[in-house]
Amino acid sequence: EPEVTQTPSHQVTQMGQEVILRCVPISNHLYFYWYRQILGQKVEFLVSFYNNEISEKSEIFDDQFSVERPDGSNFTLKIRSTKLEDSAMYFCASSETALSSEKLFFGSGTQLSVL
């Protein structure tokens, strides 16, 4: 089965530094998402992206966050100036359509640790 791939699997950074998390969605998918999961807490929606635009974002996705599809295959999440509370597992996901029944395929995640 096709997979969403994410790199790196682990990222350690100092508070205030910029990080870029990378994702390669499934090739024929058109809708891309970032979710995060703080340790012991629920999976939370950050942003959805379609046709090179943000289609929806949550309150968590403030000005420190940005997303980009720099080429035909990659989808990135940038955190401009990391804070301790940004430490979490970040999941990229993709789907073929935005139909309500459409399942999301999640990548295996990037564990971000901000020190």
Add this chain to the structure above:
Amino acid sequence: GQNIDQPTEMTATEGAIVQINCTYQTSGFNGLFWYQQHAGEAPTFLSYNVLDGLEEKGRFSSFLSRSKGYSYLLLKELQMKDSASYLCAVRGSGAGSYQLTFGKGTKLSVIP
């Protein structure tokens, strides 16, 4: 807004049947998903319900009652590999239709 409640933990015996409940209060509803998440791994899709009733898929079944804001995931013939967290997630409607809102997940431990 969305509020989704699930039990935090459950334990069941190998070979048995377990039912994991989920209740939700939402401002819009466009379907309910169940995902399985093994520790340190990505969530993987199990089921989707948008109409009332039971959807059966092998050892796993999922039920939905929209009027009660209630769903359950039924796992039959439990295997050790079913030990995982089970996440209930609701898709909103209108402005929230792209996102899934997840519950905190139910950690299921299957014991011999």
